[in-house]
Amino acid sequence: MSYNTFGRLLRMTTFGESHGPAIGALLDGCPPGIPLTEADIQPFLDKRRPGQSRYVTQRREPDKVRILSGVFSDDERPEQVTTGTPIMLMIENTDQRSKDYAEIRDKFRPGHADFTWQAKYGIRDYKGGGRASARETAARVAAGAVARKIVPGITIRGALVQMGERAIERDNWSWEEVDENPFFCPDPEAAKEWAGYLDAIRKKGDSIGAVVEVRATGVPAGLGAPVYGKLDQDIAAALMSIPAVKGVEIGAGFAAAAMTGSEAADEIVMDDGQPRFLKNNAGGILGGISSGQEIIARMVVKPTSSILTPRRTITRHGTETEIVTKGRHDPCVGIRAVPVAEAMLALVLADHVLLHRAQVG
Amino acid sequence: MSYNTFGRLLRMTTFGESHGPAIGALLDGCPPGIPLTEADIQPFLDKRRPGQSRYVTQRREPDKVRILSGVFSDDERPEQVTTGTPIMLMIENTDQRSKDYAEIRDKFRPGHADFTWQAKYGIRDYKGGGRASARETAARVAAGAVARKIVPGITIRGALVQMGERAIERDNWSWEEVDENPFFCPDPEAAKEWAGYLDAIRKKGDSIGAVVEVRATGVPAGLGAPVYGKLDQDIAAALMSIPAVKGVEIGAGFAAAAMTGSEAADEIVMDDGQPRFLKNNAGGILGGISSGQEIIARMVVKPTSSILTPRRTITRHGTETEIVTKGRHDPCVGIRAVPVAEAMLALVLADHVLLHRAQVG
Amino acid sequence: MSYNTFGRLLRMTTFGESHGPAIGALLDGCPPGIPLTEADIQPFLDKRRPGQSRYVTQRREPDKVRILSGVFSDDERPEQVTTGTPIMLMIENTDQRSKDYAEIRDKFRPGHADFTWQAKYGIRDYKGGGRASARETAARVAAGAVARKIVPGITIRGALVQMGERAIERDNWSWEEVDENPFFCPDPEAAKEWAGYLDAIRKKGDSIGAVVEVRATGVPAGLGAPVYGKLDQDIAAALMSIPAVKGVEIGAGFAAAAMTGSEAADEIVMDDGQPRFLKNNAGGILGGISSGQEIIARMVVKPTSSILTPRRTITRHGTETEIVTKGRHDPCVGIRAVPVAEAMLALVLADHVLLHRAQVG
């Protein structure tokens, strides 16, 4: 894991700025012989794509991915498969609005990376947020789609389980519902409620936080490499690297603080010849290694800091001023973070499948 | 970051099993010329050491660290300093009780790593938990003490801010108080209350979860390497790698889910010539890079699963049974996790100081 | 260093196949604020470009590089500079001849990677050699040009010092001469002789081996990280990773086998206030660390195995057969390896400048 690379054996390096010619992910370490075309990737990008409902930014990008390397087909083998060489996934930028960037150049937007990137590098590509833009996450989603193909027996799904103070009702959970509303909400009642709630926030020019939950089923017991290649450690890193994420938890998570040992410790029984944990408070991971139970992780996404209310800030020359962040923004960036979280979990799991195979065979 | 190595440029590799001859940390990448003796490290180990109050395990280990390499002194330069070569920190194990391990060999303790390590490796050193034992964290604490010496301008402190359902009162926060009670609790009122609370849990043979908070002051703006070497990403990985940790958050953390953008986004003002964020909801990190504000992170530590209540479990041969985990255990493992969390934060920050210097100079 | 990534802190990941849509290098870890445009890179690509004399392959590619990310300019700062984010260098493939690939698909060319890639991956992109093609080295040259900009005080130059059995006369060495002949030969007498020599080989449809020497001046003392980040170790890895290279040596190299200690050990004197080694048999590196003397490395490039003589081989189905490798090939691939060796040395040195700065400041 270096500056812009994620993963141990399955390594994704992303590149590109929001308003540059292209963004993309270079994925190295993919096993050979896996069927892969752009059609395997595009649906996941389409899920993340902006401009699909009034609840997300109106930036309009087709987000068409091209595979520039690492795959092969010929007359003899017409189905395109991976070759084991690096897979270059490129997405050209098409909707770089030409506009006046003077304000964003000179003033640091509170809650954004403007100040810190300037402090670090002494220069920043401020156009559309440059590399700090959430646009980078499209590259993750593309790479995550490839990761899924590496572990076809594992199902990875995500959902928005809280918007503002409004959490879903867990008894209402329906995976089918997730694709039926613009929030990736698994609870049909909550989804209805959220529509009006978010409309009100959007109309005020404000924004709201959220909690995303991702789950993986079909994960075999044994993935994870203690003590510094733990599966939960890598999931935490993966999710925390997503823009605007301020917390990550596994299984019972922060609720475990209030639990006693007798409540928390999952009893184990045999079920159809397989070990089954009665509660799975551990979220499928014990001692850094998968238990064969469902992997459950959550992350909190802060409200976007791009709001219409004037805020106090400073200029890059250190003088106090005010700023209003206009432009196209998501009133709840947590929504579009759902496919991104899925992609990161897919990358971690595929990586650990390879890592486990390396050491244990 | 490989199996048992943490860090990018400052790399700690730990080794050793709970009941083997020794544990330790091999720290590579330390700059040369830094004064370092065992006396710089021992106080931190003493903080983590078991057997110091009735609230922690009664295992008695002196936990004496020896520096076997990477330092030098001679007549001309009597003060021992680092040389830039690997620093081997070794702690011999002395209190490996000889006891009957048959039960722990045959039955998987619920909530422990027994089942998953067996599933992964097909073999495990079950004596005292082997490598999955929290004893490994002594090595982290030793290495963390060295990390502190690398960044003398940064102050890293931790505290227990919640035990069970009982959180501290933030207005009572006193760093001095942290060393005055056996809980690393910064709130004297809470500390008093926790004493009776934990006694009751301990007497029942039960255990309880907790939340640890770590903070760092004096961190310059600019540390962190987006987008996959983010400072918060590395802190999340560092804390999540600690045994029993099930969640990590930065700044406002999960509370950000319920915030609006106008509440969350920190306004920036100038204060004595320096930028100051009015709220620091970001916990000192924006876009993965430190802002110069205080770094604030929290982690949840689940209750130890070693309790006196009989629990259902299975044997390694897949038959159902019951287990009672006897032996020396912490009723609230979160307490002794405080110096461990500090150590991990110190390692991450020192690593990022070096990483930043590499790229930006 | 993973599968397709080279470097420790300055990390180049290359991608692409010979007859795919594009090849390129993704360079991560470059410091910010370095002036960089495509015009800084193109001259080095032009040096490596095929089709420039009758002594190199007649494949005609413009090899135009595009920088897709990691640089910035605006009205205020019209000079384009690096931003510290990943630099994507893309070169589109334009001369993928449509031809009959049946023979190369079915028969393994002796001396080529055909057999081993098939054995490893079970599939290979055989068109033009796929990823095993020397075309990949164009990406290295592009990245190496960026590396040079990171260490402007260091001058890196290469030359062909032996072709077949004909070595240069060292007393004739002239760096100016290197650009005056189609062989990158520093000895004008040898260059004349080589012209006829190589013509004869080329006309026979045969090929010939060569030795490339690369040198760096202006390298400060102190680069290199013992004991497994040694400067010479990394140079050896860098040069050995170039296609067709079968050996690497530093300074006196293999000639040191026949030396006595009294001949080999460089005496040190003071020269104008600076240490100077009287012989520099060490090639500028002692104990894995640069001495401040000129860095001198050599690599041997085997003759290309693509020759017109029929050779015995086997098919991918394991039956014996014969093959003649037609097509456009270099009679002495060592020639075009010169700019590639320079690029790799530049990458190693820039990497170590950053690595040294990280640890020692």
Next chain:
Amino acid sequence: MSYNTFGRLLRMTTFGESHGPAIGALLDGCPPGIPLTEADIQPFLDKRRPGQSRYVTQRREPDKVRILSGVFSDDERPEQVTTGTPIMLMIENTDQRSKDYAEIRDKFRPGHADFTWQAKYGIRDYKGGGRASARETAARVAAGAVARKIVPGITIRGALVQMGERAIERDNWSWEEVDENPFFCPDPEAAKEWAGYLDAIRKKGDSIGAVVEVRATGVPAGLGAPVYGKLDQDIAAALMSIPAVKGVEIGAGFAAAAMTGSEAADEIVMDDGQPRFLKNNAGGILGGISSGQEIIARMVVKPTSSILTPRRTITRHGTETEIVTKGRHDPCVGIRAVPVAEAMLALVLADHVLLHRAQVG
């Protein structure tokens, strides 16, 4: 691969100084379930151990290795095996002569790492060469012995094939002979001749260079990860990291410079159902991947710079002076480099077996 770590998945980190309390290797990534005791390691250390003949340094160290972690046995499974956790191999130093270090402290020995380490770190442990001492290679040999156990089907052997200007006669090669003389020489005639030759050099207080050859049989086709995890690239790095090594070559090596393509390119035939290369000029590696043929590598070891002839040098304060390196030294350090080269090759091959398994299964 970081400062003091070698390997990709099987990672060896060494530590310790020549005259410190101990040296050792921490080996991470070893598969579980491999039988391993100190008795598996000690014979290889004994081969490298000093003091065994008049041709090597008279320093007397028992070089007893202790395994401090990563292995397990119990009543049920009395055979000690690896557990998949880090294996700590420690060798205590016992023969640190107390002597006057003033000269070596103040004057840089020509040909040694003294000057460059001082230039890099501003401090160095000069006692016995500190970490730059060849004593570090004992740790490699210990780790290499473990690596051999990971790949039991691969046989790795080394020999001294040239001493000074005197090369062996290849037709005389006998592996049995290697253990019969104090030079690891495979040619009985050469061994006899070398005895008198080296005696003469030793008596003059001089030293001589050498060439070591290492070979591996039983290596399956398919190991190596192009294009920057090539097997030959890693072998080159591994061997070049050994002290005093100034060059590495694979197969025909530098001799390939003088070959034509028709001479160099190995024809392939079928032999008993397996591909066989008629010449193996490639040394078992094509395109960075093993071909299934014997792996053949050579390295040149310069003569030790510790000789009795006075040499010009400078002090650490930059004044010119003279030095005579007294003490216990090897007249031909190449001899004891043989088991070290074997160990490094074993580490590379075991690492690549794991790496291949990860990606290709």
